Structure formats: C-alpha cells, structure tokens
Amino acid sequence: xxKNALLDAVERYIRGExxxxxQQFFEHVRNTxxxxxxxxxxxxxxxxxxxxxxxxxxxxxELQTIHQQLTENGQIGEGRPAIVVTLxxxxxxxxxxxxxxxxxxxxxxxxxxxxxxxxxxxxxxxYLINQMGITNHKINDIATQVKSAQPPPVFDGFGTGFLxxxxxxxxxxxxxxxxxxEIDVQNTLGNYHARLIRLDPQADLALLKIxxxxxxxFNGLPYGISKSDGxxxxxxxxxxxxxxxxxxxxxxxxxxTGFEEDTTxxxxxxxxxxxxxxxxxxxxxxxxxxxxxxxxxxAQGMVFAVRSRNIFRAVDSMKADSSLLGSDSSLxxxxxxxxxxxxxxxxxxxIRRIEDYIFIVKRN
Amino acid sequence: MRTDTTEQHLLEGLALNDRKAIETIYKQHYNMxxxxxxxxxxxxxxxxxxxxxxxIVLYEKVKSGSFELNCQLKxxxxxxxxxxxxxxxxxxxxxxxxxxxxQDTVPVEDELERHEQRNRDxxxxxxxxxxxxxxxxxxxxxxxxxMKSMVEIACDFGYxxxxxxxNQKYKCLMRLKKIFSQNIK
Numbered sequence: 001x002x003k004n005a006l007l008d009a010v011e012r013y014i015r016g017e018x019x020x021x022x023q024q025f026f027e028h029v030r031n032t033x034x035x036x037x038x039x040x041x042x043x044x045x046x047x048x049x050x051x052x053x054x055x056x057x058x059x060x061x062e063l064q065t066i067h068q069q070l071t072e073n074g075q076i077g078e079g080r081p082a083i084v085v086t087l088x089x090x091x092x093x094x095x096x097x098x099x100x101x102x103x104x105x106x107x108x109x110x111x112x113x114x115x116x117x118x119x120x121x122x123x124x125x126x127y128l129i130n131q132m133g134i135t136n137h138k139i140n141d142i143a144t145q146v147k148s149a150q151p152p153p154v155f156d157g158f159g160t161g162f163l164x165x166x167x168x169x170x171x172x173x174x175x176x177x178x179x180x181x182e183i184d185v186q187n188t189l190g191n192y193h194a195r196l197i198r199l200d201p202q203a204d205l206a207l208l209k210i211x212x213x214x215x216x217x218f219n220g221l222p223y224g225i226s227k228s229d230g231x232x233x234x235x236x237x238x239x240x241x242x243x244x245x246x247x248x249x250x251x252x253x254x255x256x257t258g259f260e261e262d263t264t265x266x267x268x269x270x271x272x273x274x275x276x277x278x279x280x281x282x283x284x285x286x287x288x289x290x291x292x293x294x295x296x297x298x299a300q301g302m303v304f305a306v307r308s309r310n311i312f313r314a315v316d317s318m319k320a321d322s323s324l325l326g327s328d329s330s331l332x333x334x335x336x337x338x339x340x341x342x343x344x345x346x347x348x349x350x351i352r353r354i355e356d357y358i359f360i361v362k363r364n
Numbered sequence: 365m366r367t368d369t370t371e372q373h374l375l376e377g378l379a380l381n382d383r384k385a386i387e388t389i390y391k392q393h394y395n396m397x398x399x400x401x402x403x404x405x406x407x408x409x410x411x412x413x414x415x416x417x418x419x420i421v422l423y424e425k426v427k428s429g430s431f432e433l434n435c436q437l438k439x440x441x442x443x444x445x446x447x448x449x450x451x452x453x454x455x456x457x458x459x460x461x462x463x464x465x466x467q468d469t470v471p472v473e474d475e476l477e478r479h480e481q482r483n484r485d486x487x488x489x490x491x492x493x494x495x496x497x498x499x500x501x502x503x504x505x506x507x508x509x510x511m512k513s514m515v516e517i518a519c520d521f522g523y524x525x526x527x528x529x530x531n532q533k534y535k536c537l538m539r540l541k542k543i544f545s546q547n548i549k
Contacts, residue, residue, distance in 0.1 A: 004534045046541055047508070052482065053489040054509035059381070059423055063416045066387050067394075076394040077408060202499050202521060260535045262499065264522045313522060 010043050155362035160240035160278040161185055161208060162288070163357045164225060164311060164336050166218030168210030171311055172278035172361045173293055174199045177206045180363035187359045190214060198318050203264060203310040204293050207318065222353045224340040225308050226287040229266070232256055236268055238292060239351060240279025241360040248351055258304040265304050266290060278361060281305050286342025286350050312336060371437045379426040393438055397445045404449065414452070418444040421479045435470045443469040447476055492543040500536035507533055
C-alpha cells in the first residue's frame with residue numbers, strides 16, 4: 001500500500017500535477033534518497049514507452065481505416081492490373097514465341113486428324129450423344145447426394161455453457177468462443193447450432209443463442225442467477241463438461257477476490273477437475289454464483305470464477321444497445337431468473353434437475 | 365530545400381493526429397509508392413504495409429518536433445519506402461539486383477535505424493500486454509492511454525469504488541513492468 005502511494009506520487013510528479021510545496025518536498029526526498037530518484041527515472045522512461053506504444057497502435061489502426069476507405073472510394077490504388085502490365089512487359093517476347101509455336105502445332109494436328117480419322121455413320125453419333133446425356137444425369141444425381149452428405153464441421157475448441165433463459169440464451173466464457181467461425185452446443189437431449197450475440201472480454205463472458213429448429217424452448221429454469229457475492233467458506237458445487245461426459249464436483253469459496261485481488265472474480269477450492277471454462281458454480285440453494293474461468297486456474301485445486309452479477313451487467317448493457325435489438329427482437333424478452341426452485345432438496349435431485357440445462361460448447 | 369508551408373501544415377496535422385492531414389498525405393502519395401512496389405516484384409498488400417510503415421517513420425519524426433524534411437514530402441516518403449522495400453526483398457529472398465529508381469532519393473538510413481529500435485520496443489510492449497491478459501490490459505490502456513478517470517474505470521470494469529480500481533491498476537502496472545523488463549532483456 002505504501003509502495004502504491006509512492007508510485008502515485010511519482011506519477012503526479014512526472015506529470016507536473018503537484019502543488020509547489022509538495023513538489024519541493026518531493027524533490028527533497030528525491031535528492032536524499034537514491035532509490036526514489038532511481039524510481040522516478042525508470043518510471044518516466046517506462047511511461048514514455050507505454051505512451052509511445054499507445055500512439056503508434058492508434059495510428060496503425062487509423063491508417064488501416066483510411067486505407068480501406070480510400071480504396072473503397074477508388075481514391076487510391078489501381079489494384080491487380082498493374083502487375084499484369086509489368087508481367088506483360090517482361091515476358092512479351094516469350095509470349096510471342098510460345099504463341100507461334102502453339103499455332104503451328106495446332107495446324108499440324110488438325111490436319112493429321114482430318115486425314116487419319118475414320119468415317120463414322122450419323123446413327124452412331126446420335127447413339128453416343130444419347131448415352132452421354134444419360135451419364136451426365138447420373139453424375140448430377142451423385143453430385144447432389146455427395147453435397148447433402150457433407151461431413152459436419154470439425155470442432156477444435158470446447159467449453160461449457162449454461163442457459164440463463166429457456167428460450168435458448170446461454171452464457172459461456174468469452175475466451176471459449178472468441179473468433180469462432182461455427183458454434184454448436186450439446187446437452188443430454190441433443191446437438192444444436194448456436195450463434196454468438198455478445199462478447200464481453202473484460203468480464204470474460206459471452207452470450208450465445210441457440211439457433212436451431214430442432215431446439216424446444218424450456219419453460220423457465222430450475223435454478224436462478226444470484227446477485228449476491230457468496231460468503232467465505234460457503235459450500236459450492238459445479239456441473240460441467242471437462243470431457244464429453246457431464247462431471248459433478250464440490251468445494252468451497254476460498255477467497256472473495258480472484259487473481260491479483262481482482263474483485264470481479266472470486267476463488268474457489270475444489271477437489272479436482274473443476275470442469276472447464278464456462279462451467280456454472282452453484283451454491284447449496286442451487287443458485288449460480290459464478291462462472292469458472294479456467295484461463296487463470298492453477299494446479300492446486302484453486303480455481304477462479306467470474307461473479308454472476310457480471311451476467312446481469314452484460315445483459316443490461318446489451319439491452320441498452322439498440323443495434324443488437326434490431327437484429328434479434330426477442331432480446332427484449334430475455335429474462336434472467338433470480339429465484340431458484342432447488343432450495344432445500346437433495347443434491348442428487350438438484351443435479352438431475354439441472355443437467356439438461358448445461359451444454360458442451362464446441363467451436364472451430 | 366525548405367519544406368513548403370502546405371506540407372508543413374500537413375506535418376503539423378500528422379503530429380496532432382489530425383485525420384484530414386493523414387488522409388491528404390495518403391491520397392497524394394500512396395499511388396507513387398504502390399507503383400514502386402508493384403514494378404519491383406511486390407503485391408498491393410506489400411505496398412500497403414510499406415507505405416503505412418513509412419507513415420509511422422514520418423510520425424515518429426514529426427512527434428520528436430522536427431518538421432524540417434530538407435526535401436519535398438514526396439521525396440522523403442519515396443526514399444523511406446524504397447529503403448524499407450529493399451530490406452524486405454532481402455528478407456524474402458525475392459531479391460532483384462536493385463529496385464528500379466523512379467524518383468530522386470535522400471539518405472534516410474539513420475532515421476530508419478532509430479525507427480527499428482522503436483519498432484522493437486513496440487513489439488515487446490505489445491507482447492508484454494498480451495501476456496498480461498485481461499482485465500489488466502484494458503485497465504492500463506483505459507487509464508494511461510485513453511486517459512479515463514479512476515471513477516469511470518471503476519464503473520466500466522465493475523469495481524466497487526475508485527480506490528479499489530486504483531489498487532487494481534497498481535498491481536497490473538507492477539506486473540506489466542516486470543514482464544516488460546524481462547522481455548526487453
């Protein structure tokens with residue numbers, strides 16, 4: 001904490017934000033304490049490098065946008081033809097030689113063919129044409145069969161997701177589906193196609209919607225999403241798909257903050273195999289209090305999870321985004337449940353009632 | 365030759381990140397650079413990369429307070445692009461004996477050497493930020509680059525108050541500095 005305050009002072013000093021007296025005092029400290037002096041020098045350099053990085057990064061993006069815009073408006077670039085022109089200049093002679101050789105060869109061959117080819121009766125030609133028509137038909141049939149039997153896409157990334165609305169809205173981790181081309185989700189009942197509605201990389205959450213005619217919407221969910229943070233030592237359990245089989249695990253809330261004391265996440269300790277990214281974390285009442293975010297877990301059974309109140313935040317910001325509402329009108333009716341119907345019942349019953357609402361998320 | 369006033373204005377605009385100025389320079393000189401690259405075994409994408417890198421070299425120059433090119437902007441950009449492209453051809457081993465010279469050139473070797481050092485620093489910083497991960501990366505960018513206040517950041521990132529966000533920022537910064545100093549060695 002003391003170091004924090006010192007660095008804060010150094011930054012204000014570098015930016016010239018100190019009052020004259022404070023600055024005088026700081027300079028005195030700096031002159032008498034070589035460590036402070038060293039810190040000022042080193043931090044000035046670092047901040048300069050960081051700012052330069054930011055400026056260059058911004059310019060790079062801007063240049064890309066300008067380039068694209070000017071190209072679209074036809075204000076710069078002549079595109080590919082220029083290459084053809086240079087190639088033409090370079091290989092003009094070769095092309096002429098090649099063309100004349102080709103011409104002579106063609107003449108010779110067509111002469112030979114007309115000389116040597118046997119005379120054929122028109123009947124036979126008709127017969128052949130007929131046969132060819134039939135063959136073409138067959139080939140077309142086979143081609144359509146092959147097309148309809150196209151292999152399913154190969155998925156190379158997996159995570160877990162869970163419904164927050166029976167209409168088919170799922171939550172998983174942003175890093176599970178970032179840059180995905182194709183997303184499928186699968187529960188105990190079937191496999192469905194899904195699409196990404198919103199990424200919230202900061203909270204590491206993503207909202208998906210099942211987009212498949214074979215999916216039958218659920219009427220409400222058995223569990224609720226909790227708005228409270230959970231208590232230290234509280235018993236927790238997870239249900240997720242670390243492998244193609246659903247896996248149950250239990251543990252406890254072991255710290256109210258996450259990695260590097262991040263307050264948007266918390267830490268849980270669980271025997272082993274906590275389920276992979278996107279697995280919901282339930283309390284005894286069957287309320288979701290977090291989402292496992294395995295990108296930051298380590299080997300000693302310590303896992304970090306994103307607090308569930310971030311789900312509400314993500315959904316709210318999405319509803320405020322009018323461009324999203326335009327593309328999916330049912331978003332207005334997206335309703336995140338808060339009450340749980342699993343209070344006070346046996347764990348085996350709870351699991352049985354929850355498992356259909358948990359999905360494997362597959363992406364490529 | 366002194367830089368004329370119109371060009372001086374463009375350079376000042378570039379230093380201030382004025383979009384109009386950047387666009388004007390782009391419109392006036394891009395086709396010349398594309399012709400150079402295309403007539404020397406390059407493709408339109410190469411032309412884009414080379415021209416944009418030259419714009420960054422120019423930006424670094426004007427940012428350091430030097431608006432004096434001692435030649436026309438056109439000649440300067442052409443010289444930088446020509447050097448950059450010769451170097452790239454060497455790396456690609458697509459090398460032709462010498463790039464066809466379409467214009468006058470001025471020596472730019474010193475500036476490109478400085479640019480390369482900065483380019484290395486840029487890449488190390490980018491790499492460090494990537495291994496830092498979220499939410500630290502966005503948090504530091506929001507505070508130091510987008511100049512957002514701690515109150516705004518606390519709100520955007522879901523921290524309970526500004527002090528909390530500040531504490532978090534400090535930890536992220538310490539980690540970034542550590543990763544950066546390891547990477548730069």
